[in-house]
Amino acid sequence: MSPDQNAARAAHQALNPNPLQCPPHCAPLAGKLYVGNSVYNHAAREVGYVKEVMLDAQTGTVGYAVLSFDQFFDLNDELFAVPKDALTVDGNQHLVLDLKQDRLELAPKFGVRSWPSAADPGWVKRIHAFYGTTPDGVRVHA
DSSP: OOHHHHHHHHHHHHHOOSOOOOOGGGHHHHTTOOTTOEEEOTTSOEEEEEEEEEEOTTTOSEEEEEEEOTTTSSOTTEEEEEEGGGOEEOTTOOEEOOOOHHHHTTSOOEETTOOOOTTOHHHHHHHHHHHTBOTTSOBSOO
């Protein structure tokens, strides 16, 4: 993790000492959804980091981790809203997104200055369809 990411995480944790609130089924994930936390693939390779979190417009809980992969892949100024249920925590307590680079390049993305609306049903449907999740937290495929 870069010094800037460490500083961002430390600042966020100082202001928000409690893990983000989410339903019981994602409790192991809650403590990992801090801004600045690294994201790994299943090969334990760091692939990105949590840039922000987005709230679910209907429940007010964390719905998406906004991930940046720019320092690992050539995806400058592009962000990815990943449903919290598409992320897991491995035995090393790493936040894991199992997505190969070629699949990642097809993922729905947005620019740093053009964030989508989590209240837009079409956007919600596209995001969950791509990652194999549903808005109610059910995985539709591994």
